[in-house]
Amino acid sequence: MTRPSEDAPALSNVAYDELVVDERFGPFEEPVSAALAGRLAGPIGAAADVRLAPPAVFPVLFLRALRRAMGGIPSGSILAKQELEFHAQLPVDRDVAITTWVGAKEVRRERPFVTIEFDVRDARSDARIVTGRKIIVWPTGPGEETS
Amino acid sequence: MSAARGAFPTVTDTVTQDNIDAYAELSGDHNPLHVDPAAAAASEFGGIIAHGPIALHAFFRAATEWLGVEALPAGTEVKVTYRAPTRPGDSVGCELLALDGDVVEAACVKPDGSTVVSVRAVLPG
Numbered sequence: 528m529t530r531p532s533e534d535a536p537a538l539s540n541v542a543y544d545e546l547v548v549d550e551r552f553g554p555f556e557e558p559v560s561a562a563l564a565g566r567l568a569g570p571i572g573a574a575a576d577v578r579l580a581p582p583a584v585f586p587v588l589f590l591r592a593l594r595r596a597m598g599g600i601p602s603g604s605i606l607a608k609q610e611l612e613f614h615a616q617l618p619v620d621r622d623v624a625i626t627t628w629v630g631a632k633e634v635r636r637e638r639p640f641v642t643i644e645f646d647v648r649d650a651r652s653d654a655r656i657v658t659g660r661k662i663i664v665w666p667t668g669p670g671e672e673t674s
Numbered sequence: 675m676s677a678a679r680g681a682f683p684t685v686t687d688t689v690t691q692d693n694i695d696a697y698a699e700l701s702g703d704h705n706p707l708h709v710d711p712a713a714a715a716a717s718e719f720g721g722i723i724a725h726g727p728i729a730l731h732a733f734f735r736a737a738t739e740w741l742g743v744e745a746l747p748a749g750t751e752v753k754v755t756y757r758a759p760t761r762p763g764d765s766v767g768c769e770l771l772a773l774d775g776d777v778v779e780a781a782c783v784k785p786d787g788s789t790v791v792s793v794r795a796v797l798p799g
Contacts, residue, residue, distance in 0.1 A: 563700060568744065570687060571731055572696030579745035582734040582752070586727035590701035599703055606726040606756050613750040 539598035543639045543667045546629045552596030554624035556650055557588055561619040580617040585657045589645045592625040593661075601673070603666030607640070611659035615649075622650035630660060639668040679799055682778070685736040686767035689724050689760045697725050723759035729790045730754055732768035732782050737797055749798040758790045766790060 565575040567583040593599050630644040647657040698704050706713035707723055714722045765785055772779040776798050782791040
């Protein structure tokens with residue numbers, strides 16, 4: 528398992544053609560501190576005291592995993608849909624292990640859609656906490672190079 | 675659905691550059707569309723837009739308040755469609771559209787009535 532890295536690239540430059548369906552990235556270990564969870568419980572960024580991770584923590588973890596897997600969401604992409612399934616509550620000050628992979632890629636109405644899947648588990652017990660996916664309109668399509 | 679539940683609450687968030695910057699810091703997503711005014715101005719959006727999940731935040735706050743919990747319980751499912759970007763200064767309120775047992779349909783809307791996020795969720799009580 529790889530540890531958090533602050534020097535990962537900030538923006539993806541991965542072309543649609545480079546994405547491989549079902550190729551796994553991770554698991555990436557990420558801490559869910561009380562401070563992180565508290566800043567996502569009420570108005571974003573405002574500190575609050577919480578004992579459990581509020582739901583807004585998980586899209587943030589998805590983005591952190593994406594950043595570590597492929598440098599993040601590419602510039603010019605559009606987030607179209609997001610789905611989350613909650614399997615267990617997560618106490619704060621725990622580490623989670625996030626695995627991510629491309630679940631599907633397809634062109635619909637001349638637009639390239641990429642589904643990226645996430646599996647978030649308690650790093651200590653391996654209990655599944657949240658699963659989900661982002662469906663993104665990718666900035667490049669088949670046969671197109673990144674800028 | 676639990677009989678203890680009251681009316682689905684109305685929660686409104688105001689999008690600010692401060693909370694966009696906070697979200698960028700927390701998520702590591704420093705896309706120039708969110709944090710670089712010059713780059714965002716030159717984009718198709720013509721200015722800063724917020725990270726997508728910021729527009730969803732009012733729904734998460736309303737859902738946890740409605741259930742009286744900090745964390746959504748096992749069995750919760752949330753499906754989100756992002757329909758329009760939000761920008762600093764936008765007010766985004768979560769409105770209940772329909773409720774059928776544990777199934778909630780909601781929308782995050784701006785004061786002009788335009789929907790930025792549509793949500794269908796199962797919120798077990």
